[in-house]
Amino acid sequence: MLTPKLVTLLTDQALITIVVVIAVVLVVGTTGLVVARRRRAELPPATKPASVEAPESVEPTVGEDAEEPRDTPTRTLEDTELPEPSAPTVEKPESAQGRLVRLRARLARSQGSLGKGLLALLSRDKLDEEAWEDIETTLITADVGVAPTQELVEKLRTRMRVEGVGAAQARQILREELVDLVNPSLDRSLKVSRKETQPAVVLVVGVNGTGKTTTVGKLARVLVAEDKHVVLGAADTFRAAAADQLQTWGERVGVRTVRGPEGGDPASIAFDSVKQGIEEEADVVLVDTAGRLHTKTGLMDELGKVKRVIEKSAEVDEVLLVIDATTGQNGLTQARVFSEVIDVTGLVLTKLDGTAKGGIVIAVQRELGVPVKLVGLGEGPDDLAPFDPEEFVDALLD
Numbered sequence: 001m002l003t004p005k006l007v008t009l010l011t012d013q014a015l016i017t018i019v020v021v022i023a024v025v026l027v028v029g030t031t032g033l034v035v036a037r038r039r040r041a042e043l044p045p046a047t048k049p050a051s052v053e054a055p056e057s058v059e060p061t062v063g064e065d066a067e068e069p070r071d072t073p074t075r076t077l078e079d080t081e082l083p084e085p086s087a088p089t090v091e092k093p094e095s096a097q098g099r100l101v102r103l104r105a106r107l108a109r110s111q112g113s114l115g116k117g118l119l120a121l122l123s124r125d126k127l128d129e130e131a132w133e134d135i136e137t138t139l140i141t142a143d144v145g146v147a148p149t150q151e152l153v154e155k156l157r158t159r160m161r162v163e164g165v166g167a168a169q170a171r172q173i174l175r176e177e178l179v180d181l182v183n184p185s186l187d188r189s190l191k192v193s194r195k196e197t198q199p200a201v202v203l204v205v206g207v208n209g210t211g212k213t214t215t216v217g218k219l220a221r222v223l224v225a226e227d228k229h230v231v232l233g234a235a236d237t238f239r240a241a242a243a244d245q246l247q248t249w250g251e252r253v254g255v256r257t258v259r260g261p262e263g264g265d266p267a268s269i270a271f272d273s274v275k276q277g278i279e280e281e282a283d284v285v286l287v288d289t290a291g292r293l294h295t296k297t298g299l300m301d302e303l304g305k306v307k308r309v310i311e312k313s314a315e316v317d318e319v320l321l322v323i324d325a326t327t328g329q330n331g332l333t334q335a336r337v338f339s340e341v342i343d344v345t346g347l348v349l350t351k352l353d354g355t356a357k358g359g360i361v362i363a364v365q366r367e368l369g370v371p372v373k374l375v376g377l378g379e380g381p382d383d384l385a386p387f388d389p390e391e392f393v394d395a396l397l398d
């Protein structure tokens with residue numbers, strides 16, 4: 001029989017046992033939970049599958065780009081080549097010596113028929129009246145002009161009579177007389193040297209289309225090849241593209257172009273370009289002008305103003321008149337008008353490569369009393385050369 005004392009003792013033991021069991025269960029359970037949490041925290045992050053199936057290609061529909069997208073999986077950073085930063089390339093213009101040799105050959109090619117024609121006629125065994133008439137016609141056809149032709153024929157007649165005939169003799173006499181006619185005593189040097197505090201200023205004038213802008217560009221190259229510091233003035237505000245054209249010429253040889261608004265005042269641009277030249281301590285400022293020949297008074301007003309405005313800050317050292325050699329008598333008439341409105345100091349004969357009428361050199365010098373200083377012999381950037389009478393005549397006779 002259980003005594004009350006025994007019952008109390010049993011109950012106490014049972015209670016202790018229950019408490020111990022609960023405590024053990026609690027401790028084991030908590031430890032399990034903590035370990036499980038830690039394990040989960042230590043697991044690596046979920047990775048993508050090693051290969052992903054490319055989606056089936058789908059034809060692009062309206063509004064989608066039909067080309068392969070730029071960011072396809074095959075494009076990696078390594079295949080993308082970065083472009084080299086492009087530095088502006090400045091050209092080195094051809095030296096004077098190089099261009100003279102090359103252009104002499106071109107001159108000989110274009111003018112050969114004049115020289116060879118004359119030589120063939122003069123070398124005839126019998127120089128009768130008909131032969132002399134043919135010589136005259138050849139000279140007139142080559143634009144030598146009537147008065148210089150008669151002068152030359154007269155001298156040739158006398159010398160051939162006195163000194164005798166024969167091919168070698170004829171060549172020598174013709175060479176001497178032609179050189180004399182082109183007048184080697186004229187000063188053909190270009191005034192392009194800086195003075196004490198000022199750059200030299202060259203104004204380039206002439207009828208539109210004769211090659212003024214091209215000549216300014218080519219002349220800049222001649223001067224850069226001589227290590228001169230050049231500034232260009234785009235005072236041809238009449239033809240919209242002229243300033244761009246000039247700037248392009250300048251950029252090719254690292255020369256600055258001063259320009260103004262389209263249709264702006266040419267005199268103010270000419271002034272600004274000279275001011276820029278003074279500031280930069282340039283050797284020479286080349287000013288391109290518009291060539292429209294509206295009326296003589298209009299032309300006089302415009303060119304006169306350009307010159308006067310420049311002269312507020314610097315002297316104008318050269319006024320170069322550009323004449324297109326292919327325009328013959330017409331070109332001469334236009335040149336006369338220009339020389340009446342402004343004091344021309346030198347002539348530039350362009351497009352001599354495009355005509356066999358090199359006699360224009362003689363005619364135009366006679367007509368205007370001004371020396372040909374430069375000749376244009378092609379559209380290439382270095383196709384401009386100083387004019388040399390002996391070289392010119394030798395090229396005719398080669």
Ligand SMILES: Nc1nc2c(ncn2[C@@H]2O[C@H](COP(=O)(O)OP(=O)(O)OP(=O)(O)O)[C@@H](O)[C@H]2O)c(=O)[nH]1
Nearest residue numbers: 208209210211212213214291350351376377378379
């Ligand atoms: N074959 C040849 N073409 C030339 C020569 N000089 C200039 N030209 C060409 O003649 C054309 C007219 O030249 P430009 O320099 O634009 O003439 P521009 O006198 O400035 O004309 P405007 O600005 O309208 O007054 C261009 O196509 C030139 O390439 C040359 O010596 N030989």
